[in-house]
Amino acid sequence: MEIIVEKMEELRQISKEIWKNPELGYEEKYAHKIITDFLKNNGFHVEESYLHPTGFRASFGTTTDRRESGGGGGDKGSSHACVMVEYDALPEIGHASGRNLVTESGLAAAIVIKSSIERGETKGKVSVLGCPGHEGNGGKVDAIKKKFFEDIDFAVSAQPYTSDISTPLMLTIMRLCVTYKGKQAHASAHPWEGRNALDAAVLCYNNISVLRQQLKPLMQIHGIITKGGVKPNIIPGETEMEFYLRAKDHVDMAVLQQRANGAFVAAAKATGCEIEFNFQEKPYSNLTSNPTLAKLYEKNAEKYGISFTRNCEELQIPVGSTDVGNVSHVIPTILPTFSIGTSARNHTEAFAEAAGSDAAHECAVNVGKALAATAIDVMSDKNLQMQMKEDFTSVNSASMTAWH
Structure with a gap:
């Protein structure tokens, strides 16, 4: 995790700049530029304006022939992890969903995974999907339709909230x-x-x-x-x-x-x-969190001081809805929520203010570390890869096919 220490201030500045300059969905030109510049400067191959003018995809690493290996986890195959980031704001109340922190935690995770691949500690590939227009526009649904996730083994992201929940209820x-x-x-x-x-x-x-x-x-x-x-x-x-x-x-x-x-x-x-x-042509599916990924995330997050709520009543409260849910019906996925040190609820001015604080920055970076550690665990262990896939098949076979 040495790379995080080196990039800590840069990650903070990216989060701050996005927070100070809120842009609505598909209008995130400034956020698009500073995020893609960061990824380019950190050795990722970046395709700007992917699917939408303010979307992007970035990648680092390689995988062997998927047809021979049967995908990640095979004897000849290596895993391909995807980190999803969001950066659109809400009308009038700015980053009251804290998507500047979604980006910060995602970028932190991506550079740690890349560093591990670069040093030869992990085999595989990491991609970062820039998802504009999350607030109702369904950028990830477009990515599914364009078959972006076909050669990806699993996806991770995180959502700022009032508490830490590894498998939040999203409708x-x-x-x-x-x-x-x-x-x-x-x-x-x-x-x-x-x-x-x-x-x-x-x-x-x-x-x-x-x-x-x-x-x-x-x-x-x-x-x-x-x-x-x-x-x-x-x-x-x-x-x-x-x-x-x-x-x-x-x-x-x-x-x-x-x-x-x-x-x-x-x-x-x-x-x-x-x-x-x-x-609206892009409805969002319910989130089906992958049990293997969720358990690994909890284990890794606790190492960084993250304490998960065990309050049964709180765990039964819906967090909302997200197009990450659609992704979770396609490949193994997790979208844990994380506390940013405020009791203010999402979609309020008070939460928007908290999303720009130093405390929120520290939380986002720790979540990024935990996401990265989870991805590296899976990419380095064939048994975990197999268990993750078995869990995905089991969980999703019990639900209706998602609309993609």
């Missing part, structure tokens, strides 16, 4: 826009000629609120009215609503979609409006 999510189309009319002179699309939206919201009482614990629906009309004396002819549907897995999501659809359509029928659905 399947479906995003959609619901549009109600009615008929405009003068609200005072001839209201009977109108069909009120705002009434449809209000009824829809109330329908969903009532439905929530009857849903299973991990089924969630969040919604807002994004377009409600133009003027009080004009009966709204069109309204729009944005909804997020979340569930434990794809089976429950199918049930939730069916029940939510009843609430959406009922509002249209009651008001005489037409209804249109526009689904």
Whole structure:
């Protein structure tokens, strides 16, 4: 881990610069430049603007012919590890998800793995995938469709949070826009000629609120009215609503979609409006953490002073949703959460402030070390490679096939 000592200040500065200059998804030009410059300067082969203008992939090392070896872990094969980094911010509240720290921990992990390969201690290859537009845009889903993960054996990343959890609960999510189309009319002179699309939206919201009482614990629906009309004396002819549907897995999501659809359509029928659905094309799958990787990560993280929560109630609280979930249905994957020394919750101004602190930097670097140690353990042990693959097959065969 000597390389971390050498690069500590540089990693801190990268994290700080991303934090001070928040950029929305697919607009992360500054972050893209400073991250790719760092990787180039540290001996990685970098392909800029991979899949998206602000995406990239970087690699170091080699693997033997995968067709002969059957992939990583074979007698003739060597492992290929992927470290995923994210760097987009949220509207108005900046890095309230701490993705500057996702990048910092990922870069720390990548340079340690590279150093181990370079010194001949580890055989194989490490790739870094730059994932822009995590907040709803699904950059990793695009990477899956472009077969980026086909020759990769496992993937790692980490997410800042209020506590350290090796296998966080992350839900399947479906995003959609619901549009109600009615008929405009003068609200005072001839209201009977109108069909009120705002009434449809209000009824829809109330329908969903009532439905929530009857849903299973991990089924969630969040919604807002994004377009409600133009003027009080004009009966709204069109309204729009944005909804997020979340569930434990794809089976429950199918049930939730069916029940939510009843609430959406009922509002249209009651008001005489037409209804249109526009689904976001890249839904996120639930995270299926690889047990072998998760156990190794816990063991390594504890060496760096990371203490994992054992609070059962906290472990049952969903952390959110992520396109890392989609990756976890394709190859063995972990996405542990890590504390940054604050009790503030994600997606708040207070968490954004904490994400720029020195304490958060120290946490991110330690997580990077633990991720690297986990990857090196697997890359150096054929038995662990086999166990990781067996766990992947076992866990994922019990779930619905992910949408890629």
